[in-house]
Amino acid sequence: MATITTAQIIKAILETLQMVSISLLLGALGGIPLGVLLVLTKAGGIRKNTFMFRSLNNLVNIVRSLPFIILLVAIVPFTKLIVGTSIGTKAAIVPLIIYIIPFIARLVENSLLEVNQGIIEAAQAMGATTIQIIRYFLLPEALGSIILSLTTATIGLIGATAMAGTIGGGGIGDIAISYGYQRFNTEVIVFTVFILIIFVQCIQNFGNHLAQKARRH
Amino acid sequence: MATITTAQIIKAILETLQMVSISLLLGALGGIPLGVLLVLTKAGGIRKNTFMFRSLNNLVNIVRSLPFIILLVAIVPFTKLIVGTSIGTKAAIVPLIIYIIPFIARLVENSLLEVNQGIIEAAQAMGATTIQIIRYFLLPEALGSIILSLTTATIGLIGATAMAGTIGGGGIGDIAISYGYQRFNTEVIVFTVFILIIFVQCIQNFGNHLAQKARRH
Amino acid sequence: AENTKEKKEITIGVSPGPYNELFDKAIKPILEKKGYTVKSIDFSDLLQSEVALSEGSVDLNVAQHTAYADNYNKEKGGKLTPIVPIPTVPAAIFSNKYKSLDQVAPGQKVGIPMDPSNAARAFRLLAKAGWITLNDAANPTTLTKNDIKDNIHNIEIMEMDSAQLPRSLDDLDFAVIPGSIVYSAKMDAAKGLLQENVSRELELVVVVDEKNKDSQWAKDIVAAYKSAEFKDYMKENNKNNYWFIPEELK
Amino acid sequence: MIELKNIQKIFYKNSSEIQALKNINLKINEGDIFGVIGFSGAGKSTLIRMVNYLEQPTFGEVIVNDQNLSNLSPQKLRLLRKQIGMIFQHFNLLESKTVFENVSIPLLLEGTDKNTIYTRITELLNFVGLASKADAYPDELSGGQKQRVGIARALATNPFILLCDEATSALDPQTTGSILQLLKEINKKYKITILIITHEMNVIREICNRVAVMEKGEIIEEGSLLDIFENPQQQTTKNFIRTIVHDEIPPVILNTLDFSNKNKLVLKLKFIGENSQQALLSEACYQYSVQPNILFANVTELQGDILGHLTVELNGTPENIEKTHQYLLQKNVGIEVVENGNHNNCTNNQSDS
Amino acid sequence: MIELKNIQKIFYKNSSEIQALKNINLKINEGDIFGVIGFSGAGKSTLIRMVNYLEQPTFGEVIVNDQNLSNLSPQKLRLLRKQIGMIFQHFNLLESKTVFENVSIPLLLEGTDKNTIYTRITELLNFVGLASKADAYPDELSGGQKQRVGIARALATNPFILLCDEATSALDPQTTGSILQLLKEINKKYKITILIITHEMNVIREICNRVAVMEKGEIIEEGSLLDIFENPQQQTTKNFIRTIVHDEIPPVILNTLDFSNKNKLVLKLKFIGENSQQALLSEACYQYSVQPNILFANVTELQGDILGHLTVELNGTPENIEKTHQYLLQKNVGIEVVENGNHNNCTNNQSDS
Numbered sequence A, B: 001m002a003t004i005t006t007a008q009i010i011k012a013i014l015e016t017l018q019m020v021s022i023s024l025l026l027g028a029l030g031g032i033p034l035g036v037l038l039v040l041t042k043a044g045g046i047r048k049n050t051f052m053f054r055s056l057n058n059l060v061n062i063v064r065s066l067p068f069i070i071l072l073v074a075i076v077p078f079t080k081l082i083v084g085t086s087i088g089t090k091a092a093i094v095p096l097i098i099y100i101i102p103f104i105a106r107l108v109e110n111s112l113l114e115v116n117q118g119i120i121e122a123a124q125a126m127g128a129t130t131i132q133i134i135r136y137f138l139l140p141e142a143l144g145s146i147i148l149s150l151t152t153a154t155i156g157l158i159g160a161t162a163m164a165g166t167i168g169g170g171g172i173g174d175i176a177i178s179y180g181y182q183r184f185n186t187e188v189i190v191f192t193v194f195i196l197i198i199f200v201q202c203i204q205n206f207g208n209h210l211a212q213k214a215r216r217h
Numbered sequence C: 001a002e003n004t005k006e007k008k009e010i011t012i013g014v015s016p017g018p019y020n021e022l023f024d025k026a027i028k029p030i031l032e033k034k035g036y037t038v039k040s041i042d043f044s045d046l047l048q049s050e051v052a053l054s055e056g057s058v059d060l061n062v063a064q065h066t067a068y069a070d071n072y073n074k075e076k077g078g079k080l081t082p083i084v085p086i087p088t089v090p091a092a093i094f095s096n097k098y099k100s101l102d103q104v105a106p107g108q109k110v111g112i113p114m115d116p117s118n119a120a121r122a123f124r125l126l127a128k129a130g131w132i133t134l135n136d137a138a139n140p141t142t143l144t145k146n147d148i149k150d151n152i153h154n155i156e157i158m159e160m161d162s163a164q165l166p167r168s169l170d171d172l173d174f175a176v177i178p179g180s181i182v183y184s185a186k187m188d189a190a191k192g193l194l195q196e197n198v199s200r201e202l203e204l205v206v207v208v209d210e211k212n213k214d215s216q217w218a219k220d221i222v223a224a225y226k227s228a229e230f231k232d233y234m235k236e237n238n239k240n241n242y243w244f245i246p247e248e249l250k
Numbered sequence D, E: 001m002i003e004l005k006n007i008q009k010i011f012y013k014n015s016s017e018i019q020a021l022k023n024i025n026l027k028i029n030e031g032d033i034f035g036v037i038g039f040s041g042a043g044k045s046t047l048i049r050m051v052n053y054l055e056q057p058t059f060g061e062v063i064v065n066d067q068n069l070s071n072l073s074p075q076k077l078r079l080l081r082k083q084i085g086m087i088f089q090h091f092n093l094l095e096s097k098t099v100f101e102n103v104s105i106p107l108l109l110e111g112t113d114k115n116t117i118y119t120r121i122t123e124l125l126n127f128v129g130l131a132s133k134a135d136a137y138p139d140e141l142s143g144g145q146k147q148r149v150g151i152a153r154a155l156a157t158n159p160f161i162l163l164c165d166e167a168t169s170a171l172d173p174q175t176t177g178s179i180l181q182l183l184k185e186i187n188k189k190y191k192i193t194i195l196i197i198t199h200e201m202n203v204i205r206e207i208c209n210r211v212a213v214m215e216k217g218e219i220i221e222e223g224s225l226l227d228i229f230e231n232p233q234q235q236t237t238k239n240f241i242r243t244i245v246h247d248e249i250p251p252v253i254l255n256t257l258d259f260s261n262k263n264k265l266v267l268k269l270k271f272i273g274e275n276s277q278q279a280l281l282s283e284a285c286y287q288y289s290v291q292p293n294i295l296f297a298n299v300t301e302l303q304g305d306i307l308g309h310l311t312v313e314l315n316g317t318p319e320n321i322e323k324t325h326q327y328l329l330q331k332n333v334g335i336e337v338v339e340n341g342n343h344n345n346c347t348n349n350q351s352d353s
């Protein structure tokens, strides 16, 4: 590895971990409720609200329409407001979160739609509030599927972090592209891709395991 | 729009349509069977095969680990073999397909895992072959969810086509990036993003509609 | 793109920036007058444009300097050949916060382009500014962070997408911005605090594949850049010395 | 307590309509154990789902506890529902939760504290015989075990209305018996009102004080338990009752009888209440020297009341037989003369809905 | 036809084991309609699922049609399964398909042509009374309607073994009756073997020729229909039979009796088969001047056989009563003297499993 140092790799790994974990956490905190809202307000949902559904649905569509780099530029003022700067790893996390929220929302929406209608009825018959229906019925019943959705989203995030290099976010993916691909260093490509594969492998297996546990209890 | 012509926009729209439709079609043809195989060979699947499952699971993980640009470069020889060139819209489709297959596979896997176990038992009790179980039981029962998964994948593909500009693939996303973002033309950004939003909106609404029909019959 | 005598259709690989616009505005009309038709294919990534050139999918591009072409040839075994140097926009150090290079201080953020050819130029410009020193053994055309011997002011060098640099200038203390980006972002080139020296290997060149370098159309392109018509055009359009004009074209 | 007024329920499907309930009027009083029977598809589940407004009527009003459900705010409806327990025909258990967790959910929703929950759920699980399955998940349970989880869950919060949609259909008679016993006890003790949908007449017999019979979306008959059992008016009601009160002579016996013999007469006797415990038949026969041959007999207990059906062949002279007949009539015994061919076999009314 | 040899089935769960089946040995002959009863959780579903190998035994062998299922290649197993129809306790219908499509799936799998399918399915739907629901989806059906779809589906391919896991539990008695009638007909016509799991003794009574009783994973009793009904050996069996053959005097009657009166004797008489139709009781009473008061009675028909239970109070002198008693004994009438307190009330054996 002529052109990159161990320190660089370690730094990049930490950056990737930081970007992925924070944006996953906050993305899930945003995306899961958004997915829940989509399901609740949909036609046939327990809080059917066509206006709300259309608005959220369109919002999700709009954000999902933006190529990542455009999104990144479009939200610069917001990013600065939140983290005080528009460059670096921290600044990359903001667009990553915005990028992943609607993605998670869509996957969660799909997972929740698979929950047996009878269980929602049971909840309603018990006089559960909407919040309770979500908390005690919808989410637990869809948990296995939601975990797999989050796994898929996490791996999507790793892909997206590669683009974080654009604003100096760094990370393994960025090293793979700028030191490997653009500087014609096959060794660097292979090595960084290897690290990425290990990342993804661990995340997927961990996700599968948790989902299996949630499904099979 | 100082720097882009109507002809350019129309060409780009056609390119995007071409890239998305072909890679969706072939990606689904590859991804759905792959997702099915993952579910069948999994622990607890009707054709449990740990070796096969691990192999496929790892394969999916590896492809999903690669940043799109690296994937694109890695398969250049393959791309040339298939379409005779490594640049242009056609050449972009090959990596797009490879990129979307494992993504679709994961989403389909998740959808299929939600199919009621009792229905698979009914199929087995009828003496259905594995192919018949897939054809007559698994896929129809998961159809609504699979449609939503494919919708999510399609919108993911639109995002990925933006990166197709890298190899001269063209398309709306590429115009947004290279004429809008790289040439600092906000008008172009807004206009192309508007087109993308319309695209995504149509696809999502169409997907929602089909899924609703499949679920509610 | 066969190398036949009758070849009258030229395909150019387009990268964002002034060089292609210059080609379109000044060279293309000359070629068309000679009976050529010029087709273009957009690339957002120069490297893929090079691959296309090697592969024969495009005939030429006008987006690189000799150093980059040499490096590509070395790494990828390509046979890309420069046929004529063309007007070049030098990179420069910009800042929205400071008026002078002297205001550099430890911990300041200096943005540089992340793509290798521009990065190498940026490191050399930083060395010219006296902010860093470079390892003697380093290849000046492929410099990376790891070739820095001494970071005199302890600046933090951030590599990022070159098109991001003007956009992030408020958050950076200084940035090395390639001329093409300065042009695209409609920045005032005169506000540059320090310009690079455009050395021979950093002059932009028209590049074709080696097998085409003696073709008639290649010669016609060279002729177009050297034509009086083009010289007039440059005189018209280089008011504040935005362009660096190579010797051959003067 | 519960009142359904002019209820109609129509399911719209594409262009066609399915009228699941037609003009239903029903009043259930506090403390009633009200049974609803009817063929499969008659609209029983649809009816019971009106009471907690899981299904809204297309037309008509549902009044529970003096509250018109259609006027209730969502919050008020929720509060009302908290006091209505429901056992679902398809159980509707959470697959992701253990038996214990499933049963404790209604208490969790009320914010009951852990210890109270533990005590209450343990008691309930013991009661339904599932203490050893507390940590099992629904997919590890047998059909009847799942149903018992549903029962325990509905009882967890001590509701004052209990809706049971085929609550014991997956249970063996003994388990059913003990569940019904429990329902009866809590009905007495807490005065809770119970609405039971069932197709098992035994369930009706053991526990209900009032009964309605549904057919094709309508209530075709309604009354107290004894009314219905003693004097069913509709053929459907009769057929249901016949499933446990066997008052029809099976063909295998009927075929052996000689209806042309004037010295024999076959009577179907119905004894109700106290005359069932007097030796009326033997008295009559003794008095008129007629020899009775008991062909078929069924005595049913209806929560303390006795309903006896006895088919006897009287052997003697025609005059004596006639006198015996008259004597029994005087004693208020219900009598039907069985003649060749008047035997109505239980017709298989098959419902096509 | 079907043979289970030393079957054990253990469900492993984390560290604990659940022994669902213990040492099961069972032989079902061709053309049998074999009934299995037992408490909820006894292992009935687990047992029936062994026969088509949906559940594999932890130990032991399943032999169907002379083929040992554990040695069968997947393909052979599939071919065998095609000839075994199954009605599931939880129906297992495809939610995404209409009633018509659900029922036609087994035929589709065999590549049957469209016209044949149409004819066959139309006939089946008519039979189960769902012709008008052909285009409905499962979530638009009532519980019993779903079950009937499951029944029709299992019959679609004319299987030669039919496994019914609580096939009529959601159906009203009339619909149940007509379904059982059908099963009986196809059993006679095509000699198909039917295994029926049920908790309804009426189902057993109406259709089965042989019966096994399960408790806690074991078969505790097995025999022909008459054997089991006439001479149940195990308490569980007795309890099951008691649900339709009411041979116990209800407390409300028992409480009115005066056991201290020497001039009264209460006898529980059991008549089987032919002596059920002789005027035995009245002959005896007439002969010894004893007056019988029929307190409680139940005559049950078991597919052509008659089983009668009669509880009578004999009134007369102690000697005459004794003579009547002896006479009846001579005539092979089963007799039990009812004394104060010997009345065993139907104990609620509650299963905790």
Ligand SMILES: Nc1ncnc2c1ncn2[C@@H]1O[C@H](COP(=O)(O)OP(=O)(O)OP(=O)(O)O)[C@@H](O)[C@H]1O
Binding pocket: D011, D012, D013, D018, D019, D020, D038, D039, D040, D041, D042, D043, D044, D045, D046, D047, D089, D199, D353, E139, E140, E141, E142, E143, E144, E145, E170, E172
């Ligand atoms: N969502 C629905 N859409 C269309 N039709 C429906 C729907 N729900 C019920 N029905 C129809 O309404 C009628 C009454 O159904 P309901 O479930 O009330 O019957 P039920 O008396 O409970 O029968 P069972 O004893 O079989 O459970 C049936 O014909 C059924 O097919």
Ligand SMILES: Nc1ncnc2c1ncn2[C@@H]1O[C@H](COP(=O)(O)OP(=O)(O)OP(=O)(O)O)[C@@H](O)[C@H]1O
Binding pocket: D139, D140, D141, D142, D143, D144, D145, D170, E011, E012, E013, E018, E019, E020, E038, E039, E040, E041, E042, E043, E044, E045, E046, E047, E089, E199, E353
């Ligand atoms: N997958 C499983 N894991 C663990 N235990 C199981 C599993 N399936 C069944 N059991 C247990 O095995 C026992 C027998 O279950 P089975 O379903 O055979 O009962 P059943 O006789 O059919 O009862 P029911 O009449 O209630 O349907 C029960 O105690 C049940 O809890």
Ligand SMILES: [Mg+2]
Binding pocket: D044, D045, D046, D089, D165, E142, E143, E144
């Ligand atoms: Mg119902």
Ligand SMILES: [Mg+2]
Binding pocket: D142, D143, D144, E044, E045, E046, E089, E165
């Ligand atoms: Mg069972």
